[in-house]
Amino acid sequence: MPICQICARKITLTLDGMIRPHGYRQNDVVNNIGGRVGGCPGAGYPPYEVSRDRILDKIRLAEDELLKFQQDPPKDWRPRAINEWIEAVTKDIKWLNERYTQSN
Ligand SMILES: [Zn+2]
Numbered sequence: 001m002p003i004c005q006i007c008a009r010k011i012t013l014t015l016d017g018m019i020r021p022h023g024y025r026q027n028d029v030v031n032n033i034g035g036r037v038g039g040c041p042g043a044g045y046p047p048y049e050v051s052r053d054r055i056l057d058k059i060r061l062a063e064d065e066l067l068k069f070q071q072d073p074p075k076d077w078r079p080r081a082i083n084e085w086i087e088a089v090t091k092d093i094k095w096l097n098e099r100y101t102q103s104n
Pocket of ligand 1: 004005006007008009022040041042043
């Protein structure tokens with residue numbers, strides 16, 4: 001079965017060969033950056049076997065978002081929450097980079 005570029009789950013395709021809409025993984029911060037709320041941003045894009053462009057999009061979006069967040073963290077967040085967000089996004093960027101550069 002085709003694999004989603006972003007969440008790596010097996011998802012069926014639409015008639016035009018794109019990944020069908022499906023939910024995002026809970027606690028996955030990066031999936032909520034540049035995507036529809038409540039839906040995996042890999043939906044509507046070709047599967048992993050065909051393209052990895054969506055992964056690159058997400059890496060760039062997440063890196064931008066991380067930089068902005070670090071430069072100007074939300075005033076009403078506790079330092080611990082800010083650190084957790086940074087850690088989660090850093091981890092997800094690493095995971096996306098690994099997927100993007102994987103040889104198979
Ligand atoms: Zn997905």
